[in-house]
Amino acid sequence: MKADLVIKNARVVRHDGEFHGGVAVKDGKIVLTGSDESLPDATRTIDAEGRVLMPGLIDPHCHLGVKFPFAEDMRTETAAAASGGVTTALLYIRNLKESYLPFYEERKALGEENSVIDFGFHFGIQREEHIAEIPEIVAKTGVKSFKCYFGYEPDNPIGIVPATDGWVYAAMRILAKVPGGVINVHCENTQIASWIKKEIAATGRQDLGAYTESRPAFCEVETIRRMIFLAEKTGCSLHLVHTSVGMGPVLAAEAQARGVHVTVETCPHYLTRTCYDEDLDMRAKISPPLRDRNELEGLWAGMLNGSVYSLGTDHVPFLPKKLEDLWTEFPGVVSFPWELSLMLHFGVHQRGMPLSRLVELNSFNPARRFGLWPRKGHIDVGFDADLVLVDLDEERTVTHTGKGTCIYEGWKLKGWPVMTVARGDVVYENGVVAETNYGRGRCVTLPA
Amino acid sequence: MKADLVIKNARVVRHDGEFHGGVAVKDGKIVLTGSDESLPDATRTIDAEGRVLMPGLIDPHCHLGVKFPFAEDMRTETAAAASGGVTTALLYIRNLKESYLPFYEERKALGEENSVIDFGFHFGIQREEHIAEIPEIVAKTGVKSFKCYFGYEPDNPIGIVPATDGWVYAAMRILAKVPGGVINVHCENTQIASWIKKEIAATGRQDLGAYTESRPAFCEVETIRRMIFLAEKTGCSLHLVHTSVGMGPVLAAEAQARGVHVTVETCPHYLTRTCYDEDLDMRAKISPPLRDRNELEGLWAGMLNGSVYSLGTDHVPFLPKKLEDLWTEFPGVVSFPWELSLMLHFGVHQRGMPLSRLVELNSFNPARRFGLWPRKGHIDVGFDADLVLVDLDEERTVTHTGKGTCIYEGWKLKGWPVMTVARGDVVYENGVVAETNYGRGRCVTLPA
Amino acid sequence: MKADLVIKNARVVRHDGEFHGGVAVKDGKIVLTGSDESLPDATRTIDAEGRVLMPGLIDPHCHLGVKFPFAEDMRTETAAAASGGVTTALLYIRNLKESYLPFYEERKALGEENSVIDFGFHFGIQREEHIAEIPEIVAKTGVKSFKCYFGYEPDNPIGIVPATDGWVYAAMRILAKVPGGVINVHCENTQIASWIKKEIAATGRQDLGAYTESRPAFCEVETIRRMIFLAEKTGCSLHLVHTSVGMGPVLAAEAQARGVHVTVETCPHYLTRTCYDEDLDMRAKISPPLRDRNELEGLWAGMLNGSVYSLGTDHVPFLPKKLEDLWTEFPGVVSFPWELSLMLHFGVHQRGMPLSRLVELNSFNPARRFGLWPRKGHIDVGFDADLVLVDLDEERTVTHTGKGTCIYEGWKLKGWPVMTVARGDVVYENGVVAETNYGRGRCVTLPA
Amino acid sequence: MKADLVIKNARVVRHDGEFHGGVAVKDGKIVLTGSDESLPDATRTIDAEGRVLMPGLIDPHCHLGVKFPFAEDMRTETAAAASGGVTTALLYIRNLKESYLPFYEERKALGEENSVIDFGFHFGIQREEHIAEIPEIVAKTGVKSFKCYFGYEPDNPIGIVPATDGWVYAAMRILAKVPGGVINVHCENTQIASWIKKEIAATGRQDLGAYTESRPAFCEVETIRRMIFLAEKTGCSLHLVHTSVGMGPVLAAEAQARGVHVTVETCPHYLTRTCYDEDLDMRAKISPPLRDRNELEGLWAGMLNGSVYSLGTDHVPFLPKKLEDLWTEFPGVVSFPWELSLMLHFGVHQRGMPLSRLVELNSFNPARRFGLWPRKGHIDVGFDADLVLVDLDEERTVTHTGKGTCIYEGWKLKGWPVMTVARGDVVYENGVVAETNYGRGRCVTLPA
Ligand SMILES: [Zn+2]
Ligand SMILES: [Zn+2]
Ligand SMILES: [Zn+2]
Ligand SMILES: [Zn+2]
Ligand SMILES: [Zn+2]
Ligand SMILES: [Zn+2]
Ligand SMILES: [Zn+2]
Ligand SMILES: [Zn+2]
Structure with missing residues (x-):
């Protein structure tokens, strides 16, 4: 099996524990979690360099x-x-x-x-x-x-x-x-x-x-x-x-x-x-x-x-x-x-x-x-590949440029997300959400 | 990677949910959980035939x-x-x-x-x-x-x-x-x-x-x-x-x-x-x-x-x-x-x-x-491969032949374990625990 | 001392107990509670015939x-x-x-x-x-x-x-x-x-x-x-x-x-x-x-x-x-x-x-x-002589002739008041409240 | 009626209130409580001089x-x-x-x-x-x-x-x-x-x-x-x-x-x-x-x-x-x-x-x-005449001369009993309990 996306060498953290290794994603879903040596080939393979991968x-x-x-x-x-x-x-x-x-x-x-x-x-x-x-x-x-x-x-x-x-x-x-x-x-x-x-x-x-x-x-x-x-x-x-x-x-x-x-x-x-x-x-x-x-x-x-x-x-x-x-x-x-x-x-x-x-x-x-289980909220086989890669040690200052009121302007915080994966797509990396992502989100509250 | 043991086509049940697929075991530990198509080759592969696999x-x-x-x-x-x-x-x-x-x-x-x-x-x-x-x-x-x-x-x-x-x-x-x-x-x-x-x-x-x-x-x-x-x-x-x-x-x-x-x-x-x-x-x-x-x-x-x-x-x-x-x-x-x-x-x-x-x-x-986490009690990457395969529909009558007092003799129960895997070894199958298994257990309460 | 009113031979019941005897009233207030033989002369002496006298x-x-x-x-x-x-x-x-x-x-x-x-x-x-x-x-x-x-x-x-x-x-x-x-x-x-x-x-x-x-x-x-x-x-x-x-x-x-x-x-x-x-x-x-x-x-x-x-x-x-x-x-x-x-x-x-x-x-x-203590609500020296004499054994039927809605019409009840004394005045006896009593009541919520 | 003992001009304090006046005692029991002017003659009449009389x-x-x-x-x-x-x-x-x-x-x-x-x-x-x-x-x-x-x-x-x-x-x-x-x-x-x-x-x-x-x-x-x-x-x-x-x-x-x-x-x-x-x-x-x-x-x-x-x-x-x-x-x-x-x-x-x-x-x-009611614990008609007269303002120093250990020696306290009446007998007055009182106490826990 060749995956669409593999993230390896991660500290995979879930609500009930963690392991070292990674995940494989295909068609927007997680198909496998495993130790690094068990991960398959993929179209794109990301080395997490030991950083935290969370839902x-x-x-x-x-x-x-x-x-x-x-x-x-x-x-x-x-x-x-x-x-x-x-x-x-x-x-x-x-x-x-x-x-x-x-x-x-x-x-x-x-x-x-x-x-x-x-x-x-x-x-x-x-x-x-x-x-x-x-x-x-x-x-x-x-x-x-x-x-x-x-x-x-x-x-x-x-x-x-x-x-x-x-x-x-x-x-x-x-x-x-x-x-x-x-x-x-x-x-x-x-x-x-x-x-x-x-x-x-x-x-x-x-x-x-x-x-x-x-x-x-x-x-x-x-x-x-x-x-x-x-x-x-x-x-x-x-x-x-x-x-x-x-x-x-x-x-x-x-x-x-x-x-x-x-x-x-x-x-x-x-x-x-x-x-x-x-x-x-x-x-x-x-x-x-x-x-x-x-x-x-x-x-x-x-x-x-x-x-x-x-x-x-x-x-x-x-x-x-x-x-x-x-x-x-x-x-x-x-x-x-x-x-x-x-x-x-x-x-x-x-x-x-x-x-x-x-x-x-x-x-x-x-x-x-809110009825999203067992589809979202977890890193596990069959779940949507909704993931965030976190650098626990990065220190960055809050700067608000968007709409609304920010009450943290200028605060230096330690620990930041560095990459976001939504249903298998990397939607945020290198500090940017590309405009090509507009309209890719789907409504999850749907009639049964 | 070639695994020692793969169990596939299972309803894998954990404390927080379940998925269809299987696990791969190497050196007594789980190295991978995944959909069937993502499972690797293994020395022994067991088809669970859709039955329940639990910790x-x-x-x-x-x-x-x-x-x-x-x-x-x-x-x-x-x-x-x-x-x-x-x-x-x-x-x-x-x-x-x-x-x-x-x-x-x-x-x-x-x-x-x-x-x-x-x-x-x-x-x-x-x-x-x-x-x-x-x-x-x-x-x-x-x-x-x-x-x-x-x-x-x-x-x-x-x-x-x-x-x-x-x-x-x-x-x-x-x-x-x-x-x-x-x-x-x-x-x-x-x-x-x-x-x-x-x-x-x-x-x-x-x-x-x-x-x-x-x-x-x-x-x-x-x-x-x-x-x-x-x-x-x-x-x-x-x-x-x-x-x-x-x-x-x-x-x-x-x-x-x-x-x-x-x-x-x-x-x-x-x-x-x-x-x-x-x-x-x-x-x-x-x-x-x-x-x-x-x-x-x-x-x-x-x-x-x-x-x-x-x-x-x-x-x-x-x-x-x-x-x-x-x-x-x-x-x-x-x-x-x-x-x-x-x-x-x-x-x-x-x-x-x-x-x-x-x-x-x-x-x-x-x-x-009791201090066995994160080593036992879960089906997940890095945990001991302690597993039990269950047939939910099997009906069998309790018959006690061992020591001690049984208070269920003759009861017909629905749902029985059919195979037990302990640290990757199949210790119970076909109704038998082989005597070769004596002495393979290890003490888990150990000094830090 | 000659009292205005004495009620004797009563079962005097209070919130914390009872005794047999009576009370003496002067100027609308109770001046004495005592055994029958200790009661003074009075302008009017009522023999309770053993009935209950309550506040x-x-x-x-x-x-x-x-x-x-x-x-x-x-x-x-x-x-x-x-x-x-x-x-x-x-x-x-x-x-x-x-x-x-x-x-x-x-x-x-x-x-x-x-x-x-x-x-x-x-x-x-x-x-x-x-x-x-x-x-x-x-x-x-x-x-x-x-x-x-x-x-x-x-x-x-x-x-x-x-x-x-x-x-x-x-x-x-x-x-x-x-x-x-x-x-x-x-x-x-x-x-x-x-x-x-x-x-x-x-x-x-x-x-x-x-x-x-x-x-x-x-x-x-x-x-x-x-x-x-x-x-x-x-x-x-x-x-x-x-x-x-x-x-x-x-x-x-x-x-x-x-x-x-x-x-x-x-x-x-x-x-x-x-x-x-x-x-x-x-x-x-x-x-x-x-x-x-x-x-x-x-x-x-x-x-x-x-x-x-x-x-x-x-x-x-x-x-x-x-x-x-x-x-x-x-x-x-x-x-x-x-x-x-x-x-x-x-x-x-x-x-x-x-x-x-x-x-x-x-x-x-x-x-x-409601601030009426220590003036009302008790049979004791110094309190207003507000008293009710009760016949515990009288059985009488409820008949409503006044204003408003009565939801007990025709009920036969056991135990009825037979005399009411208000600040020393007998305002109810023989089944009648005399019209001469109109206007004798006083407001008890008064500035300090 | 002539009483054995009358205490008059007292602040009579009970568990539920107080009045000014006194009590009359006959045969060891209270026969009357009343205002001073309502109190009868007695063999001994004590003027409390406004002090507190308690049970x-x-x-x-x-x-x-x-x-x-x-x-x-x-x-x-x-x-x-x-x-x-x-x-x-x-x-x-x-x-x-x-x-x-x-x-x-x-x-x-x-x-x-x-x-x-x-x-x-x-x-x-x-x-x-x-x-x-x-x-x-x-x-x-x-x-x-x-x-x-x-x-x-x-x-x-x-x-x-x-x-x-x-x-x-x-x-x-x-x-x-x-x-x-x-x-x-x-x-x-x-x-x-x-x-x-x-x-x-x-x-x-x-x-x-x-x-x-x-x-x-x-x-x-x-x-x-x-x-x-x-x-x-x-x-x-x-x-x-x-x-x-x-x-x-x-x-x-x-x-x-x-x-x-x-x-x-x-x-x-x-x-x-x-x-x-x-x-x-x-x-x-x-x-x-x-x-x-x-x-x-x-x-x-x-x-x-x-x-x-x-x-x-x-x-x-x-x-x-x-x-x-x-x-x-x-x-x-x-x-x-x-x-x-x-x-x-x-x-x-x-x-x-x-x-x-x-x-x-x-x-x-x-x-x-403890089953002493309605005989003791109250100043009321029919109760035992057990009374204590208290001087709220007297200041005296604790001096222990009797048996046992006193942990207040030398403390100056304000408020002392000055007379004790037990079933109508004055057993303590002028600082002394007369030896004639030995043996006058009676057991109150008795078969019904
Ligand atoms: Zn809101
Ligand atoms: Zn809101
Ligand atoms: Zn036990
Ligand atoms: Zn036990
Ligand atoms: Zn109302
Ligand atoms: Zn209301
Ligand atoms: Zn004790
Ligand atoms: Zn004790």
Whole structure:
């Protein structure tokens, strides 16, 4: 057998361990993993020179097409993702129309025309009809993951329609019967946050900490507890997105011990930044907000002890921030290109997190959670050849040239992706994602 | 590259999934896993005909050399184990002398002269000196797993020296500092059990249920809770052996959620037999006792939801039972040859347990727990070629011809191992373990 | 000393025990409790003939002036209360104006012109301004008890303004600093209930069970949990009014064990009626709804083990029910005259509840909770002479002639009040409350 | 009616409140409580001059006759108790003979010949026969309270026979069926403590902290948890004597919330002394040991929030300590005369504990717990006239002249008892207990 691509002489890292050797790829899939001497001939053979070869990252949480045209974001941002080792991106997308079916077809088509990497969708529940439509959506699109939003006031400028507990309950009741169905919840008690915001805004404060203090950690904890209660009641599987509080993984672990199926996502920014960092201002406004060091350390505890389930970037390219008023500034930052590097630097190098745990967080768990297993998220026979080659020792400085707000500009990080392989194609090497890759990505949320 | 052995056309099942294809073995180790077309030539190539290929079982809990000579048991019983798909056996062995070092050398040597499969040791703490010796034992034998016994009265005829809470505490305090160190505890509150036994024995009852009722489930629950408390206090990793109560996995899951490192083992008999089964009598006396259906179902819940960590046989070949008096009868049964088959029949076929979960319980988790990772417990490049080929559909009747007491005689089970490969050698095929295999097993608990 | 009133030869029952003898009253207060031979001469001496003398009931939960004029209700309903042994009534009253101060003055004046018995107020938080006004309300009215309503949809026909979590949080934060301050919450998750109601109403069902199933027990449990969380966060004292679910007292007991100050009220109807009672229809609609037998028994468990704190009638005289449509029917029933009798019949006689526990629930605890201690709620030197004489053996049939809906018509109950003494005046005897008593009641929530 | 004794012009404090006025006593019982003007004539009338009148203390935990003759201790120590405001003492007594019945008769007779105050018994379970005898003991002596000892090694010089879990379980099973039955447990895991003692004693340390560190707080916590588990399992009422750890009241409160009947006693020394107090040495050895400030504060939290149930002195007059070796020194201190004063000084004055809470801890709760209600523990019509008059402002220095070890010598305390009345007799006034009082005390644990 002659392979299309062989990568040899690698430290192959998977969620459960590692070996020295390599992989052979044919027709976009891995056909063999083995010791170097067992690897076959190939059209292209890459010598990893002992560097780390991991499954490509699955970023299960990003927002594209929010402020810039969707088609455009699907080019620029998926290229950025590929440069960061991301080989699959799952988008939270929202649609105010009665049905999600036309929207799905449109976004799928646009995505496949433009995207560098594979992609899929979660759908936001934005009106009552969306709940009733869930079974049909599952059947006709393969999307089984729905998001309810609690973090936004009714008149928020982003246009998000906030959920009620009734919506969540009704959706959970339906999703509990869908194999692989999952409800995602943005947990913040906005009724309380609105009250506090009114008080703090009245003081005239404009510092980033003021924003955080206006929606304190206990607001998120309260909603997490409420959602876990409803998940327990309905038997629905619950995913807590962009968890920013240390109690999140603790509450989830306790609930899991009682048999509740609940998982915790956190994001690189909650692990690397606090609202009191001196160089940050309203540019770093995100939702939920950056927290303090105590919450940050709580999240790291969950990263290291297994109670954080997965990482998501919450990457969202907004127009440049206006820097006029903390309270009306749009929230959101971008992080595709540095997500992996941040985790290598702060997790692997600084805190001794095993590389296999990082693979679990970035690839294995997202694939299991969102129906991509046994196709993505692993380096194994039969899986898509989605791979990232990592130089653990490379030191490079973050320089952001793309859209959106970067909160790491100028940081020197150790550990960077040097090559990304997506379904067998080398889409990123020598620091470049070639434009020829636009439109090669395929939608992975498909009807069964 | 020409391999020594290739198994192809298999449904290769691992703890985290499966693929169709095969493995190549050279020098006793797996060098490649791949699709059929990617497999190399080999000295011997076996066509699995689509059957299941799993990692060989690691039985982390057996007792050999208790009533029959150790050397003899290491022949007869490891052959029985090999016929059941077991490729590594970990023995709980006890020694009343001051030091474990000579005992280790002797047992290791005798084992390597006789055993069919690889083997290793846990040591029982039988006197105070053993606790102080732990660091030296770890350094000079590689054994990091020690057992304390609560289930026996001081004058028990087996000669087991029961632990005190002081022993457990002292051992935990030391083991908490040993990387990979683990305390195993036989959990039963014997002070309470003794009291109740006196009452029930006085009634003249001789049925198996009388024995169980004399050491009720809450006695085991109490000691589990106490051990978890001490593990939490000392930071020591705790393994609850032969758990027979449904609360075991529940309590462990709750403790894990608080950050306590505690794992639960159960045994095939607690999952398939109750003390009220009409065909059973004092022959089926074991320690802890068979329980009722409620406890059995609680354990299955833990098998399916992940809160049971691993399976052990507690295989112990005693002399034939005397059948004279329930209360003085020796406890213990054998199950090497049927352990896997029982789990295939009752777990996989009857309860829909995924095969990958069975691999996790039988191979992956025991290897991780007892320092055999990344050498055993997985089918992957660089691992020992310890494999078992399984025919899921074969139906065969249990017939016990060896030593010890079998409590499944005449049961027709579906799903049997048909070939066992140990470090690349086919040690069991066509229903036979050849005598040439005696003495090929090697001790796996070795100084670093 | 010559007393105004002596009651002798009584079984004097208090929250913590009982004795045989009597009390002497002078100037409306108890001056002495003693054995019969120690009692002084008095203007009127009543021989209790061995019957039970208890502290008068404090009904901490009623609604007067909702549909009928306040002044009128304060005559008719307080007379009804006096006939039921109630000597103090605390009214939940609401006011949509910006300030509560004029409303307090008006209601206090009207009450003192008309009421037979002493009375006081809790105030409903109905707009943001009410929260900021709390400190001034406390100072100028003595009212320290505020209610937030979660059980009503925004457009409810009663005109109740539902609370937000923001309101509750803000009110709790203030009340946590008020000695004796307490937040009362009507706990039901109306967002979920609205969703379910829509579904059930669409089926055309008009039976009482349909109403209950449209706002199931878990909706109340959810809100109880949320409120306890906020009470714990803010340090505020929380009172769970009209608790209808068995988990209520359980959750409160757990929270108390953690140091949260939370108390549970339930009502006679939740202890004596279920939504599936065959003789009931939409007439018995109340909010929260009658539940099933399981919840009823859970509440009785709390009555007997101490985890229910107090009883309230939730007495509300609405216009006669229309009996046209379950879903638009107004909720609410009356129970002043039978509350005590229901508890004597079903609690003391049927379930063996000690009389002293009934005094605790009806008098001692409400007095402690709402600032009436050490003036009311006890038979002791210096306390107001608020007393009820009870004939434990009298059997009488419930016949309702007053306003509002009675759900016990025709029930034969054992144990009835036969005389009520309010601040030393015999206001009810021989089955009659004389009209001369109108206007003798005084407001007990007064500025310090 | 002419009374024997009237105390007037007092601040009468009870567990649930207070009033100004007084009490009238006839034939040893209270016949009246009332305002000053309502009090009758009496043979002796005492003007309290506004000072506090409380129920006499019930000390539910002392040991008399351990080293000195029982008859002698019943004179000297009950006189000391009376001087401290104690009017009833409950003795933990032990007997190694098969039956408790002769022992009870003997101790009862000796007590009634010598004691100044009323007294009763708890019995220690010291051999298996004592457990079987419980029903007969209850019937023939009225003693329903039994103690099991875990804090002593088998060969302890005091001669205490330590319990097994089997004994506790068996006793609990029986006591669960005895109305008012209670098991008392001395909670310490002596198996662990023995191990640690061996280590610490080997260092040569002789300081008091060494003794405490040899039996650390977690040993007591472990046994408390185990006992609560058994109480929950058997339904038996559990009393945790001389609790020295802050987790004690916390665990009890959690268990109570689950419906377990468990109460916590602590002692004045655990609330006022730590093992690291610089002036203390092996003289202050007690069992369980004095702890550190953290445990002390935890106990005060329980004193103030209600989770400590009652106070006991654990008064035990040993021979003078030898001061030779920490490890063999006998444990135990005396505190009858200062118990109340210590609580007034450190609780009421220093920490603002309400006097009514102190009455609850010292009189009301012990009476309820140990079958003395409604006869003792309260100032109310029909109760024994057991009273103590307290001067809250008196400052006096502790000077110990009696037997045993005092650990407060020279402390200036504020708040002292000035008169003690026992069943209507003034037994202590002007600083003296007259010898004429010897033999007036009566046994209160009597067959029904
Ligand atoms: Zn969100
Ligand atoms: Zn997002
Ligand atoms: Zn064992
Ligand atoms: Zn075993
Ligand atoms: Zn309400
Ligand atoms: Zn109400
Ligand atoms: Zn003790
Ligand atoms: Zn004691």
